[in-house]
Amino acid sequence: MILNSVSEKSEYQWVAGFMSGTSLDAVDAALILTDGENVLDFGATAERKYLPEERLILQQATEAARAWNWTGEPPAALFAQARTVITSTHQETWQALLDAWDGPRPALAGVHGQTVLHRAPKDSQKGETLQLIDGPAMHRALGVPLAYDFRTHDVSQGGQGAPLAPAYHAALLRRLGDETSCVLNLGGVANITVRTSDGTLVAFDTGPANGPVDEWVEAHRQGTHDVDGRLAAAGQVDEGLLAGLLERDWFRQPPPKSLDRYDFSAEMVRGLSLEDGAATLTAFSARAVAAGLSQLAEYPRRVIACGGGRHNPTLMAFLRAAMACPVLTAEEVGWRGDSIEAEAFAYLAARTAKGLPISWPDTTGVPAPLTGGILLD
Numbered sequence: 001m002i003l004n005s006v007s008e009k010s011e012y013q014w015v016a017g018f019m020s021g022t023s024l025d026a027v028d029a030a031l032i033l034t035d036g037e038n039v040l041d042f043g044a045t046a047e048r049k050y051l052p053e054e055r056l057i058l059q060q061a062t063e064a065a066r067a068w069n070w071t072g073e074p075p076a077a078l079f080a081q082a083r084t085v086i087t088s089t090h091q092e093t094w095q096a097l098l099d100a101w102d103g104p105r106p107a108l109a110g111v112h113g114q115t116v117l118h119r120a121p122k123d124s125q126k127g128e129t130l131q132l133i134d135g136p137a138m139h140r141a142l143g144v145p146l147a148y149d150f151r152t153h154d155v156s157q158g159g160q161g162a163p164l165a166p167a168y169h170a171a172l173l174r175r176l177g178d179e180t181s182c183v184l185n186l187g188g189v190a191n192i193t194v195r196t197s198d199g200t201l202v203a204f205d206t207g208p209a210n211g212p213v214d215e216w217v218e219a220h221r222q223g224t225h226d227v228d229g230r231l232a233a234a235g236q237v238d239e240g241l242l243a244g245l246l247e248r249d250w251f252r253q254p255p256p257k258s259l260d261r262y263d264f265s266a267e268m269v270r271g272l273s274l275e276d277g278a279a280t281l282t283a284f285s286a287r288a289v290a291a292g293l294s295q296l297a298e299y300p301r302r303v304i305a306c307g308g309g310r311h312n313p314t315l316m317a318f319l320r321a322a323m324a325c326p327v328l329t330a331e332e333v334g335w336r337g338d339s340i341e342a343e344a345f346a347y348l349a350a351r352t353a354k355g356l357p358i359s360w361p362d363t364t365g366v367p368a369p370l371t372g373g374i375l376l377d
Contacts, residue, residue, distance in 0.1 A: 186309025
């Protein structure tokens with residue numbers, strides 16, 4: 001095990017992290033033993049799937065947020081309903097985590113909340129970001145010190161507000177003794193983290209991952225996602241359409257950069273068959289990652305994929321075909337691929353509690369390393 005800090009073992013504590021992604025499928029929770037700089041051990045995990053009626057409330061809140069877009073009166077009633085769902089489901093996930101854990105009670109929890117709207121900064125205009133969470137209610141529900149609202153301070157200082165997991169990705173790479181790899185998170189949006197040979201941490205959103213194809217499948221009433229990539233595997237990629245999509249301004253913007261889940265939507269393949277649309281959207285996600293890697297000053301030695309998209313064999317095949325280096329899954333390097341985002345917010349909570357930076361100029365575009373998060377003791 002590689003530890004780069006001088007922290008004493010006694011400074012490590014068990015911290016719980018929670019994540020609910022834009023796919024609106026579940027609340028994930030995980031425990032890590034950390035001092036906010038390094039990770040010493042890993043504890044229990046838990047997942048609580050959203051019920052259809054809960055997912056519907058979160059979808060309605062997201063749709064209302066997009067329609068509002070920070071103009072006029074916010075949809076307060078729908079946001080309140082969503083916050084209630086978020087608190088109750090996180091409380092149930094917390095209990096499941098404790099039931100699965102025979103170690104000491106966690107000393108701290110980090111909760112991301114539900115992102116319903118995100119707008120990157122443009123020109124001289126600062127960005128905006130909104131994660132629905134009732135911090136005091138969540139604090140009462142969990143009964144331990146709570147860190148939350150990790151993105152707002154970054155955005156207020158001119159940053160992108162995303163991605164925030166790179167601090168944790170860097171800690172995982174240190175444990176491997178391999179800081180030249182790229183960590184690729186495949187959620188609704190794809191983002192990468194790379195530490196260059198001079199020690200600089202570079203991270204940014206590359207484009208869509210699962211979001212548009214999930215939307216496409218759901219619009220055709222074929223479930224909530226393309227199970228095992230079967231629909232995409234049965235279709236043909238529309239290469240002409242794909243080439244046009246890759247000409248969008250997004251791919252010429254220099255990093256750091258960030259996306260809202262709906263900046264790229266299923267509308268991109270309107271008119272295609274179910275299977276061909278799924279194939280084209282899946283290929284687009286892979287080639288968008290490849291385009292992102294091409295913007296790096298140094299190409300990584302390998303890519304380590306985490307997040308739900310790594311379960312899609314068709315997406316993984318497209319990624320391997322598009323990359324100039326090997327693409328591995330998180331499990332192939334000994335990581336818990338379904339828990340990395342939850343672990344990341346446990347790690348960020350520990351850093352918040354110590355007043356350590358959680359974003360940097362080359363990860364979110366802030367002018368200097370920046371702390372973040374609200375801490376409720």
